Amino acid sequence: MRAGLVIYGSLDTLSGGYLYDRMLVRALRAADHEVMIFSLPWRSYPARLADNWAAAFAARIASARLDLLLQDELNHPSLFWLNRSLRHTLRCPIVAVVHHLRSQEDHPPALLPLYRAVERAYLATVDACIYNSQTTRAAVAALLGYAVPGVVAYPAADHVQPPSRAEVLTLLARRSASTASLQVLFVGNVIARKGLHTLVAALAALPMNHWQLQIVGNTALDPAYADRVRALAARKGVAGNLVWHGALDDAALRRRWCAADLLAVPSYEGFGIAYLEAMAFGLPVIASSAGAAHEIVTQDATGYLVPPGDERQLAARLGALARSRAQVAALGYHARLRYERHPTWQTSMAHAVSWLHEITDR
Template sequence: MRIGLLVYGDMETLSGGYLYNRKLVSYLRRHGDDVTIISLPPRNYQRHLEDNFSNGCLQQIVAADLDILIQDAMVHPSVFLMNQRLSRQVKIPVVTLVHLLSTFDRHPWYSAWFYRAIERRYLQSVAGMIVNSQTTLAQTRQLLHKQLPPHCLAVPAGNNFPETSTDVDAIRQRALANGPLQILVVGNVIRRKGLHVLIQALRELPTEDFQVTVAGRLDMEPEYVKQVQKSIRAAQLQERVILKGPVQGQSLADLYQRHHLMVLPSAYESYGIVYVEAQQFGIPVIGTTAGAAGEIINHGDNGYLITPEDPQALAFLLQKLHDDRELLLTMSRNALAAYIRHPRWDQSCEIIRQYLYAGLDGV
């Protein structure tokens, strides 16, 4: 099958959504499909809306001679009107791959209706839909007033370190060892990921009880990064909170192996691939109740869920896990057990491939 994938920017972009895209493309190609990547330049929302009136993207799609086109739903402002011309002129099925719905992000009250209207119009313009979580599926159902197109659910996997085997004895030794609680944050340093909440929580704890490593890009929201760095200095935590910048591959695996706990108190997560990654290494995770983290984290069993922007609750849990290493060990074992039960990338990508093939004649 000749499949197109429409995205913004570079496919190697460091984020969970782009990782999902790369895994899907790799799987499809390994199974004999011809996949063409069509990339639109990343710009601001207003400029993306103008893309609907340009023929450049439409010409690229026509030239690719596709059987089906997958659109990463993040491109919705560029194509929500163009899809009507696409269906008339090219007559190929368009399927959206929904990682995150902008409608459910935080927008000022006076503009929220606008984003909702654009995204609803976009979802109504496609013939099919791939969603990454039960939470995202419920949100699309709400946005479309239960009028969903043919769809499939394929959750992201966490088996991103196939060469790494988890040593159960090492997990025990790590959990019970004396010393500070080693806390890992894996996520780009943007406000939505909630690093400021963690820093506020740490200010309530003895500094000798914790050590934090943050692995993620520092260039996406420069002003927010400056605020975080200022907060770290004000709390005199420069030696206790280390911003390493982006970390990938074996270097990231090494970080997972050296830490007790992952904390990502996001304002919202549409899924959270890094939660599953952490579980491969027997690491419990503290996330929030906003979004799909609850589909991965079983509160009190393999991690904890707190409400967003609640540093007091986070501080309590961090101190609890520092003081009770047997509890930390139990949760670490439970995290590993949860990872073992979780689907692998090949399973999720095969769900999508079967959906594309089964639906080609019907959408």
């Protein structure tokens, strides 16, 4: 089978969505399928809309003689009209790889109708979808008003080379006995959607000597937002409690996972690979009740789900954990068990590839 994948930028981009795409490509190639990458540049939203009339890009895809065209749904602004013309030249299924919907994010009210209309128009042009969660599948159906055929292939976290259960038990014992400040870890690109500002505001309501926030993530995607978070911390008088690490390689990130007491990323996520990565290291997770985090995080068992933007409830959860390290360890133990029940990348991507075989053989 010869497949194509449409993405923005490089497949090596550091994010959960691109990791998922890489794993899918790896699984297809391991099954002796050819995968061609069709990359569009990262540009402004209006410029991405203009991609729909890029004749040269459409001609490249059409000339590739594909058996399957995969498209990262993130690219929908560039494809909502282009797919209509591709229908006349391609004789293969078009499948969207859906991580989360742009129209589910917070946007200025004046722009949201446009974003919803463009995303809806794009999804109406595909034959099927690979979804990263049941929540994402339901969100697509809600936007369109009907279900799009597809398969749910969950992301995994075994790529982080997690410690053994015995090693995790040692980490849990250390956390339970700790009298140091609570080590809160944030892992994610430093953009508004990830909710770092909400986390900083919540932590600022706690005694300063009770916590320290370790921030791991790329600050270059939205430097103005990163500056706003720094300014917020300064206004609250807690700038010294924040440690900014930037983007880390795997070895350095592994050290952060081992040193942390919990992960807190109160954002809307279509899945949230970082939550599962944290669980692999026996870390409890504080996530948002919006999005798909509830498919991974069990309230009061492996962590906590808080309403979006609810600084007071987030502060209450963090404060309780700062006062009870035994609770931190108990939640972390069950988080590790939840990770162990989750499918591996190999299992999940094999499921997706098997389903792709079925739709291309029809």
